[in-house]
Amino acid sequence: MDNTTSGVDEELHNLFRKTNADEQKWLIRIILKDLKLGMGQDRILKLYHPDAVDLFTVNNSLSIVCDTLSDLTARLHEIEVSVFSPFRPMLSQRCDPLQFRKVFSKNPRLYIENKFDGERFQLHMENNTFKFFSRNGFDYTSTYGSNYYTGSYTPLLKNSFKQNVRNVILDGEMMGWNKRTNQFGSKGMDFDVKHLKPHNVYQPCFCIFDVIFLNDRVLSNQPLCDRLLLLDTIINPIQGVIMTSHRTEATTEQEVIDSLNRSMDREEEGIVFKDINSLYKSNDRNAGWWKMKLEYFENLMSDLDVIILGGYYGEGKGRNRVTGFLVGVSSGQNQSEDRTPTEYCSFAKIATGLSNDERKILDAKLGPHWRKKSEGNPEDFGIVWGKEKPDVWIPPNDSCVLLVRASELVRATDFSTRYTLRFPRILKIREDKPIYDCLTSTELEELAGTKVVQKLGKRHIELSDLEVVEKERKVRRKYVPNEIKPVESKSEILTGYEFCVLSGYEDWRKDDVEVAIREHGGSVVLVERNATLCILAGDDHPRVNICKQQNAKCDVVKLEWLRKIVNTGKFAAYTPFDLLHTCRKTRDRFLGEYDKYGDSYTVKITVDDVPKIMESVKESKDYAYLAQFEIDNLKQEMGVENSLNVFEKSVAHFHSDQSDYKLYDGDNNFCIEKTMFKLLGGSISEILNESVTIVVIEEGSSKVQEIKQYLNYIDNKDAKIVNKDYICSKFSEVFNA
Numbered sequence: 001m002d003n004t005t006s007g008v009d010e011e012l013h014n015l016f017r018k019t020n021a022d023e024q025k026w027l028i029r030i031i032l033k034d035l036k037l038g039m040g041q042d043r044i045l046k047l048y049h050p051d052a053v054d055l056f057t058v059n060n061s062l063s064i065v066c067d068t069l070s071d072l073t074a075r076l077h078e079i080e081v082s083v084f085s086p087f088r089p090m091l092s093q094r095c096d097p098l099q100f101r102k103v104f105s106k107n108p109r110l111y112i113e114n115k116f117d118g119e120r121f122q123l124h125m126e127n128n129t130f131k132f133f134s135r136n137g138f139d140y141t142s143t144y145g146s147n148y149y150t151g152s153y154t155p156l157l158k159n160s161f162k163q164n165v166r167n168v169i170l171d172g173e174m175m176g177w178n179k180r181t182n183q184f185g186s187k188g189m190d191f192d193v194k195h196l197k198p199h200n201v202y203q204p205c206f207c208i209f210d211v212i213f214l215n216d217r218v219l220s221n222q223p224l225c226d227r228l229l230l231l232d233t234i235i236n237p238i239q240g241v242i243m244t245s246h247r248t249e250a251t252t253e254q255e256v257i258d259s260l261n262r263s264m265d266r267e268e269e270g271i272v273f274k275d276i277n278s279l280y281k282s283n284d285r286n287a288g289w290w291k292m293k294l295e296y297f298e299n300l301m302s303d304l305d306v307i308i309l310g311g312y313y314g315e316g317k318g319r320n321r322v323t324g325f326l327v328g329v330s331s332g333q334n335q336s337e338d339r340t341p342t343e344y345c346s347f348a349k350i351a352t353g354l355s356n357d358e359r360k361i362l363d364a365k366l367g368p369h370w371r372k373k374s375e376g377n378p379e380d381f382g383i384v385w386g387k388e389k390p391d392v393w394i395p396p397n398d399s400c401v402l403l404v405r406a407s408e409l410v411r412a413t414d415f416s417t418r419y420t421l422r423f424p425r426i427l428k429i430r431e432d433k434p435i436y437d438c439l440t441s442t443e444l445e446e447l448a449g450t451k452v453v454q455k456l457g458k459r460h461i462e463l464s465d466l467e468v469v470e471k472e473r474k475v476r477r478k479y480v481p482n483e484i485k486p487v488e489s490k491s492e493i494l495t496g497y498e499f500c501v502l503s504g505y506e507d508w509r510k511d512d513v514e515v516a517i518r519e520h521g522g523s524v525v526l527v528e529r530n531a532t533l534c535i536l537a538g539d540d541h542p543r544v545n546i547c548k549q550q551n552a553k554c555d556v557v558k559l560e561w562l563r564k565i566v567n568t569g570k571f572a573a574y575t576p577f578d579l580l581h582t583c584r585k586t587r588d589r590f591l592g593e594y595d596k597y598g599d600s601y602t603v604k605i606t607v608d609d610v611p612k613i614m615e616s617v618k619e620s621k622d623y624a625y626l627a628q629f630e631i632d633n634l635k636q637e638m639g640v641e642n643s644l645n646v647f648e649k650s651v652a653h654f655h656s657d658q659s660d661y662k663l664y665d666g667d668n669n670f671c672i673e674k675t676m677f678k679l680l681g682g683s684i685s686e687i688l689n690e691s692v693t694i695v696v697i698e699e700g701s702s703k704v705q706e707i708k709q710y711l712n713y714i715d716n717k718d719a720k721i722v723n724k725d726y727i728c729s730k731f732s733e734v735f736n737a
Contacts, residue, residue: 060137310390647682
């Protein structure tokens with residue numbers, strides 16, 4: 001294939017002309033490297049051969065896997081690396097403060113190295129022929145050069161290997177070396193070490209920290225200390241071109257802590273410490289290498305409050321859900337009277353850190369408010385994008401604040417702020433934080449200063465910080481009680497009952513609800529348990545939807561139920577109409593006490609219950625129209641024949657927007673209202689004609705003007721047009737009289 005752009009385009013045109021739609025779909029997915037199969041590569045490899053995953057891990061070549069393991073009965077008992085065949089490198093395990101002492105007690109002698117902030121690479125050389133492979137096995141030899149006379153990097157390696165080196169495989173990090181300042185850059189800076197040109201201020205520099213193969217001998221089964229002794233004998237270091245990682249040996253915890261603090265002072269990413277006897281295990285993260293960064297420690301980093309401005313759909317099974325977020329900061333200026341900022345600037349993309357439950361809370365809270373790109377203009381809501389734009393966006397007033405942590409601030413051009421976050425993760429959802437309290441652009445500029453990369457550490461770590469973590473782990477409790485303040489006892493109507501309060505109302509806040517419960521003898525817990533009577537919810541709260549989705553074992557009750565008890569001074573068990581979620585135990589009990597519409601078998605209904613029951617009938621679509629003789633019999637049984645003749649001389653036409661106003665309205669939207677109207681003595685006309693005195697319409701009907709014109713046309717100007725609530729209110733007036 002011609003490697004020019006026009007040649008590639010022509011070949012693709014020919015290919016697409018010779019393929020059908022289904023073939024093109026798979027071809028595009030292959031090109032994009034996103035097959036959307038719902039399964040990973042390991043699962044597919046295992047279906048091919050039991051050893052396929054191990055072999056692919058070592059050489060990263062699908063063709064080698066297929067050729068070597070073509071016999072499904074043959075097993076691969078020994079996997080070896082070989083020159084010019086890429087393999088997956090050994091990895092470092094994260095070591096946070098809780099693990100540190102455990103790791104150190106088992107490995108009293110460690111090598112400490114600085115953690116390089118570049119691209120993981122392998123250098124393969126045999127007889128002065130070179131190949132370079134990235135962490136994922138991609139070949140960059142064409143960029144760096146296959147010998148001392150080609151490429152942007154290999155010519156710099158002349159005289160860097162001892163004469164006794166015939167072939168070798170080195171593991172290390174490809175860094176960017178600033179030729180002007182003689183310092184390393186970082187990945188957060190505006191260059192890509194994989195595509196540096198000779199005229200660039202940065203040049204590639206390979207920092208070696210391990211040797212895997214030397215002079216036809218595989219070294220992966222040799223301890224690290226022996227491998228490093230060999231490494232020191234084969235390289236002639238050249239500053240800014242090829243260097244070995246500086247390492248020190250640590251035998252105490254304080255030495256490790258001091259190394260981490262020195263790394264912070266040099267504004268490096270962190271440190272790596274290794275068991276001096278560790279073997280080299282391809283693609284293994286639990287084989288004796290650990291990494292530690294300052295951001296792993298609580299209270300040592302500057303955590304930031306940011307607002308969600310946009311969202312990104314996930315891949316695979318999560319492609320219909322928002323799994324990542326575009327967060328922002330407020331301008332800090334032009335605030336409205338209620339302190340709400342009028343402008344928000346995009347700042348960073350973030351997707352990690354939330355638990356499944358926290359994601360469900362965000363889904364429930366933000367889900368109804370997400371808007372597609374075509375729905376409205378974000379600028380009308382004060383949102384300022386940069387080059388990066390999300391799949392969906394959200395008005396700031398419907399959004400929420402996240403507490404995030406990152407390793408550093410770096411210069412960026414993709415967002416409307418001058419900086420973005422590197423390695424960000426979400427710590428928690430700040431439900432207690434109003435959107436006007438999020439980070440401002442002014443605060444961000446002050447935090448970043450004038451540096452291209454700004455670490456977010458606040459101070460040095462001390463050995464005592466590890467002791468604090470240990471103590472916190474020992475005293476951590478499952479439930480943290482509320483701060484209990486004494487209250488004046490007003491009654492004992494809630495004595496023996498325990499409640500969990502999710503939210504209150506604007507005029508009855510959550511704290512006030514909890515005080516009211518204790519004033520009347522009840523108790524409050526933060527998290528529901530077996531002894532909890534119910535969960536109380538006032539204004540919308542995301543956990544209500546989670547309780548429904550997860551079929552929670554505790555009832556979720558409308559806060560209005562408790563308000564009635566407090567106001568009347570009498571305890572009354574909640575009914576089906578008081579519930580937002582019904583647990584299985586309560587549902588089973590209600591089966592013997594209420595019918596499917598919520599009408600009690602034993603307790604007489606009140607006037608307030610009638611509309612609720614009728615609404616249940618309406619929602620069930622289980623309609624029952626009463627004939628006139630049934631209505632007359634019902635009036636006689638109730639003994640209110642005369643008092644129910646409010647509409648005795650009225651004729652109503654019930655009009656649905658879905659029906660023609662001149663014809664019969666067969667829609668069931670007015671089933672309840674029609675029955676009420678007949679009970680109150682009215683007659684119903686299925687056709688809108690001159691005999692009609694009342695036209696009943698739906699809430700928000702769009703046909704009002706049309707109906708008026710038709711009434712004028714048939715010379716029926718006296719007919720009244722009313723909402724269906726008018727019928728309900730008349731019905732309530734009669735029964736409440």
